Amino acid sequence: xxxxxxxxxxxxxxxxxxxxxxxxxxxxxxxxxxxxxxxxxxxxxxxxxxxxxxxxxxxxxxxxxxxxxxxxxxxxxxxxxxxxxxxxxxxxxxxxxxxxxxxxxxxxxxxxxxxxxxxxxxxxxxxxxxxxxxxxxxxxxxxxxxxxxxxxxxxxxxxx
Amino acid sequence: xxxxxxxxxxxxxxxxxxxxxxxxxxxxxxxxxxxxxxxxxxxxxxxxxxxxxxxxxxxxxxxxxxxxxxxxxxxxxxxxxxxxxxxxxxxxxxxxxxxxxxxxxxxxxxxxxxxxxxxxxxxxxxxxxxxxxxxxxxxxxxxxxxxxxxxxxxxxxxxxxxxxxxxxxxxxxxxxxxxxxxxxxxxxxxxxxxxxxxxxxxxxxxxxxxxxxxxxxxxxxxxxxxxxxxxxxxxxxxxxxxxxxxxxxxxxxxxxxxxxxxxxxxxxxxxxxxxxxxxxxxxxxxxxxxxxxxxxxxxxxxxxxxxxxxxxxxxxxxxxxxxxxxxxxxxxxxxxxxxxxxxxxxxxxxxxxxxxxxxxxxxxxxxxxxxxxxxxxxxxxxxxxxxxxxxxxxxxxxxxxxxxxxxxxxxxxxxxxxxxxxxxxxxxxxxxxxxxxxxxxxxxxxxxxxxxxxxxxxxxxxxxxxxxxxxxxxxxxxxxxxxxxxxxxxxxxxxxxxxxxxxxxxxxxxxxxxxxxxxxxxxxxxxxxxxxxxxxxxxxxxxxxxxxxxxxxxxxxxxxxxxxxxxxxxxxxxxxxxxxxxxx
Numbered sequence: 001x002x003x004x005x006x007x008x009x010x011x012x013x014x015x016x017x018x019x020x021x022x023x024x025x026x027x028x029x030x031x032x033x034x035x036x037x038x039x040x041x042x043x044x045x046x047x048x049x050x051x052x053x054x055x056x057x058x059x060x061x062x063x064x065x066x067x068x069x070x071x072x073x074x075x076x077x078x079x080x081x082x083x084x085x086x087x088x089x090x091x092x093x094x095x096x097x098x099x100x101x102x103x104x105x106x107x108x109x110x111x112x113x114x115x116x117x118x119x120x121x122x123x124x125x126x127x128x129x130x131x132x133x134x135x136x137x138x139x140x141x142x143x144x145x146x147x148x149x150x151x152x153x154x155x156x157x158x159x160x
Numbered sequence: 161x162x163x164x165x166x167x168x169x170x171x172x173x174x175x176x177x178x179x180x181x182x183x184x185x186x187x188x189x190x191x192x193x194x195x196x197x198x199x200x201x202x203x204x205x206x207x208x209x210x211x212x213x214x215x216x217x218x219x220x221x222x223x224x225x226x227x228x229x230x231x232x233x234x235x236x237x238x239x240x241x242x243x244x245x246x247x248x249x250x251x252x253x254x255x256x257x258x259x260x261x262x263x264x265x266x267x268x269x270x271x272x273x274x275x276x277x278x279x280x281x282x283x284x285x286x287x288x289x290x291x292x293x294x295x296x297x298x299x300x301x302x303x304x305x306x307x308x309x310x311x312x313x314x315x316x317x318x319x320x321x322x323x324x325x326x327x328x329x330x331x332x333x334x335x336x337x338x339x340x341x342x343x344x345x346x347x348x349x350x351x352x353x354x355x356x357x358x359x360x361x362x363x364x365x366x367x368x369x370x371x372x373x374x375x376x377x378x379x380x381x382x383x384x385x386x387x388x389x390x391x392x393x394x395x396x397x398x399x400x401x402x403x404x405x406x407x408x409x410x411x412x413x414x415x416x417x418x419x420x421x422x423x424x425x426x427x428x429x430x431x432x433x434x435x436x437x438x439x440x441x442x443x444x445x446x447x448x449x450x451x452x453x454x455x456x457x458x459x460x461x462x463x464x465x466x467x468x469x470x471x472x473x474x475x476x477x478x479x480x481x482x483x484x485x486x487x488x489x490x491x492x493x494x495x496x497x498x499x500x501x502x503x504x505x506x507x508x509x510x511x512x513x514x515x516x517x518x519x520x521x522x523x524x525x526x527x528x529x530x531x532x533x534x535x536x537x538x539x540x541x542x543x544x545x546x547x548x549x550x551x552x553x554x555x556x557x558x559x560x561x562x563x564x565x566x567x568x569x570x571x572x573x574x575x576x577x578x579x580x581x582x583x584x585x586x587x588x589x590x591x592x593x594x595x596x597x598x599x600x601x602x603x604x605x606x607x608x609x610x611x612x613x614x615x616x617x618x619x620x621x622x623x624x625x626x627x628x629x630x631x632x633x634x635x636x637x638x639x640x641x642x643x644x645x646x647x648x649x650x651x652x653x654x655x656x657x658x659x660x661x662x663x664x665x666x667x668x669x670x671x672x673x674x675x676x677x678x679x680x681x682x683x684x685x686x687x688x689x690x691x692x693x694x695x696x697x698x699x700x701x702x703x704x705x706x707x708x709x710x711x712x713x714x715x716x717x718x719x720x721x722x723x724x725x726x727x728x729x730x731x732x733x734x735x736x737x738x739x740x741x742x743x744x
Contacts, residue, residue, distance in 0.1 A: 084592065087347065087599025088276060095720045096706050097279060103719045126276015128597045158710070160731045 048109065064112060066140040076145025079138060083130065093149055098127070102149045115143045187686035189235045190289040192331040193566060194683070197481035198416035200568035202684045205646040206692035207744060209662045212648050212670045215694070215742050219260050221253070223737035226714040228679050228701020230564050231286030231331060232640065233739060234294070235685040235695075236308060239263060241294050242739055245701065245714070246275060246282035248298045250306060256688040260741075264311030271300035271322060277597070278327040279347040280703040281713045283679075285412075285564070286331040291359055295339055297328040303341050305362060315362035319343070323597055325350050333415035334359060335424060335454040342411025346429040346474065349600030352409030352446075354426065356457050366457035370409035370428045370445050371395045377445070378452070379459040386462050387511040388533035389444070398442035406594045407439060408432030409446045413476035413563040418492075421509055423451045423460055425481070425494060427563065429474035435589035435602035436470035437544035443468055447475045449496060451511065461511040465498045467534060470543040471524060471587065472557035472603075473500040478566045479508075480576070484623050486514050495622045497567055497578050499559030500535070502528055505622045517625030519618065520560035520580050521610060524553055545602065549588035556585040556607045558636070564702060566681060567620075568641035568649065573663050575628050576620040577649045579637035582611040583725065607707070609725050617641075617651050617659075619666060629666030631659075635729060638704055640681025642694070650694060652678025654704065655732035658696050658740065674698035674740050677705075677733040691743055699737035711735070 051057070066072040080086055080093070088098030099107060107125075108118050119139045122129030130139065186203035194200050207215065223229065227245030234241040240253040240260065250266040275282050278299055287296035293305045293314060301320030306313055319341055320326035325348025333340045339357040343350060352370045357363065368378040373396045381392070391397070396404060410429040417424050431439055431446035447466035452459050466473040475498055484493045486505060494508035501522035505514045516528035525535035543550045558581060561567070565579040585607045592602030615633035620626070639652035647663045654677040660670040677700030684694045701713035708726035712718035713735060722730060 081590070082593065084595055084598035084600065087601045091604045095712060095718060097281065098276060099712060099715070099718045100720050105717055105719065107715075107718075124272050126273045126278075128276075133595065158730070160728070 048111070064140045064143065065137050066144055069141070069144075072141045072144035073148035074145075076141035076143070076148075079134075079142050080145055083134070085142070093146060101146050104151065112143050112147065115146055116140065119143070188237075189232070189683040189685050191234075191334070192232060192286045192288060192681070193414050193416065193478060196417040196419065198414055198478045198566070199480060199482070199643070200566060200641060200681070201570055201643045201645075203645045204684050204686065204692045205644065207644060207648050207660075207684070207694065208646040209648060209669055211744055212660045214744050215660065215670050215672075217672065217740055218693070218743045219741040221251075221739040223249075223699070223739065225249075225699075225737050226701070226716070226735045227282040227699075227737075228705060228713055229697035229699030229737045230283040230329075230679050230681075230702055232681040232683045232697070233695055234287055234289050235683070236289045238688050239308070240695070241287055241289070241308070243284050243287050243296050244737060245284050245699075246270060246299045248284055248296070250287065250294065250296065250311075252308075252311060266306050266311050266313065268298055268302075268304060268313075268316075270298045273322055274300035274327050275714070277322050277325055277345075277348065278329060279344060279599070281701045281706055283329045283564070283702050285329055285414075288332050288334050290334040293359070295332050295334060295359070297330060297332060297341060299327055299329060301326055301328050301343070303328070303332060303339065303357060303362065305359070317357060317362040317364065319355055319357070319364065324348075325597065325600070330412045331414070333417070333424070335417050338365065338454045340415055340424060340426075340454060342426065344410045344412040344429075346408040346410040346432055347599050347601050349406035349432050349594045349596075350408060350410060351405055352407075352411060352428065354411050354452070354457070356454060368452065368457040368459065369395070370411070370448075370450065371399070371404045371407045371443070377459055378457045384459045384461070388463065394442075394444045398444045400440055403439045404443075406432060406600060407443060407446065410474070411476065414478040414566050416479050416481050417454065418481055418508060422453055422455075423508070424454045425449060425451050425479035425508065427475040427477055427479065427496070429476045430472045431469055433592045433600045433602045434472055435545045435592055436468060437546050437589065438591070438602070441468060447473050447500075449475060449479055449494070449506075449511070451508070463506065463511040463513070463533060465496075465502070465504065466500050471500070471553060473498065473559070474563055475499070477559075477561065477563035480567060480569050481508055482569055482571075482622070484574075486623050493622065495569070495576060497561045497576075499555070499557070499561070499563065500524070501555045501560035502535075503620060503622065503625065504528075505625065515625045518560075519578065519620060519627070520582060521554050521584075522560070543587045543589050545589045545591050547589070549586055551586045552584050553587055554584040554610065555581065556583045557587075557605055558583070558607070558703060562638055562703070564679065565638050566640045568643035570643035570647075570649070570663055572645060572647060573619070574621070574623070575663065576622055577641040577643055577651070577663070578618050578620055579639055579641065579651055580616050580618055581636040582609070582614055582616065583607050583636065584610050607723070607725050614725070615653070617661070619663070631661060631666055631668060635726060636704065638702065639678045642682035642684060644684060650682040650696070652680070652682070652696055652698070654678070654700060654729060656698065656700075658682070658698075672742070675738050676700050676736050677729075679704070687743070694742045696740050697737065698740060700733050700735055705735070
């Protein structure tokens with residue numbers, strides 16, 4: 001809502017900056033990142049969006065710098081508590097005043113890149129921007145934790 | 161209209177002679193708690209135990225919003241005023257015309273970031289009328305005054321800072337030319353305060369914090385005298401080093417006023433963080449009642465219900481001012497149903513506790529020691545990160561009664577009417593760090609029911625500290641109460657029933673399914689046709705739904721697994737705000 005179109009390029013710039021930071025940090029395993037396509041991230045392109053004219057926007061491949069950190073999700077879980085994420089999203093991210101992050105439904109997109117952006121830049125309904133408080137690698141660990149949570153328990157039909 | 165105005169002036173002049181006189185005529189409802197004494201009692205008597213069976217809906221209005229509809233409408237000069245949850249639209253309905261059409265609506269700009277900073281849903285607890293103005297708080301930390309006749313904004317004042325975790329769901333309180341407001345944020349490490357604004361201009365005249373040094377608390381030598389606590393700088397010395405600076409102490413309930421003593425009373429919320437190990441000491445004046453002069457904000461007395469609160473026992477609930485005979489002695493009393501499970505009958509001039517008895521099952525303390533004013537603690541229920549997960553604490557941090565569910569007092573029956581909950585909690589505190597703009601809590605605290613019927617609507621004798629009767633309910637009761645001279649009391653339930661009961665016996669006389677769970681407060685008024693009407697909001701939400709619902713209260717697309725203690729609630733209600741008006 002507040003992200004009006006004149007602000008959009010600025011947002012993309014921020015994203016590009018964090019993307020390059022990640023690229024630098026994951027410089028060594030670049031080859032494996034190319035090999036493992038499902039772990040590569042397309043920052044400015046989202047498969048779940050509607051493309052104007054049917055055209056996908058130009059994409060930049062960015063690698064989650066934490067994909068080779070076996071403990072990324074575990075460290076992300078610690079961050080989820082220490083950065084007070086659970087105060088809004090609830091323990092286990094099941095939802096409280098903040099949205100549930102385990103229901104498979106996303107206000108701002110559920111791709112890794114979308115979650116990264118939500119944490120780094122914040123969102124207009126009160127999600128704070130953590131980009132000034134957390135290094136990109138720490139945000140990626142949070143992404144890894146959120147993506148590691150058990151699949152949603154809800155089903156389309158509830159009956160009594 | 162001129163007749164109404166003169167009646168109002170008459171009532172106002174009477175109001176200065178006695179704390180218990182009506183602030184406005186009984187035909188109207190000009191402030192959230194009905195009158196300065198916060199009685200929520202109306203002298204109207206057309207609706208009685210004999211006639212209430214023919215009560216039926218005559219008008220409804222969809223507010224178009226999904227958050228919890230706490231609070232109540234106002235009725236002034238044959239106009240009904242309704243404030244919605246975020247985005248805090250103000251509607252004015254013409255009660256003289258068929259179908260009660262809109263006179264105007266006011267749609268303020270409200271920062272959507274407040275949705276995430278407000279701890280407990282995007283609620284609003286209502287507006288107040290004075291001097292031709294409707295005054296209310298926007299969730300994002302602004303107070304506005306609107307011309308009651310035209311809907312034009314007269315002033316808007318920024319009172320709170322979202323970046324510091326402050327939001328403003330409470331209803332302002334107006335005494336003479338002073339508008340009193342407070343901020344929520346006990347879960348966000350705020351430094352809690354109340355402010356006194358000038359009614360004519362909105363200018364902030366004074367700010368008084370609830371914690372910190374005397375200079376900030378406005379505790380002046382010679383003016384401030386607590387009944388139990390001696391010494392100076394108590395709001396600072398009862399905290400480790402500077403922890404009071406993020407110590408919470410929000411104000412989000414209902415205020416009251418005694419014109420003879422010229423004292424405003426309000427309750428202060430919880431200390432932060434929830435992990436009590438990080439703030440050893442009493443943490444004054446959190447979980448307390450404060451009495452201040454409204455003109456300059458100076459503190460006259462204070463009493464702490466829950467020293468070193470380790471259970472989120474906000475004392476934000478209303479302080480009802482009544483004259484009672486207790487233990488054979490006539491007392492100018494203040495009656496308060498605390499979240500901590502005790503109902504207190506106090507001397508409102510001094511802050512002395514006259515009696516304090518549990519109104520629900522309580523196990524964190526065995527009693528209140530009347531000699532010291534302090535609870536006698538059960539050490540096994542003390543919490544903190546060093547104590548791990550402490551099990552089965554009663555009541556829960558929602559309170560034996562929620563401060564969001566104000567009581568009513570009937571001078572006819574001399575009974576209080578209160579919405580209560582029979583539940584307990586586990587409380588696992590953890591170390592937490594303050595990070596501005598994020599929660600400052602350190603807690604995991606699931607609830608469980610102690611009774612398959614988790615709620616009750618009770619009648620309470622504050623002279624003796626005993627229940628007169630109770631109506632059991634399947635779910636926690638979260639609505640406000642209304643008492644009337646017709647001897648009928650009203651309340652609503654989370655499963656969407658609006659009910660009327662005999663004030664003397666507790667017999668349920670009438671009920672109607674209002675379309676969504678009730679967390680609002682009923683009111684009554686006289687219509688343009690001279691008939692008595694009753695109004696209530698439906699619209700489940702607030703803290704309960706965040707914790708028990710199977711979706712986020714304002715977002716049906718955000719689905720969740722419902723809490724164990726209320727898995728069945730979604731079968732009986734869904735979200736959505738509706739204003740109901742009933743008549744005989």
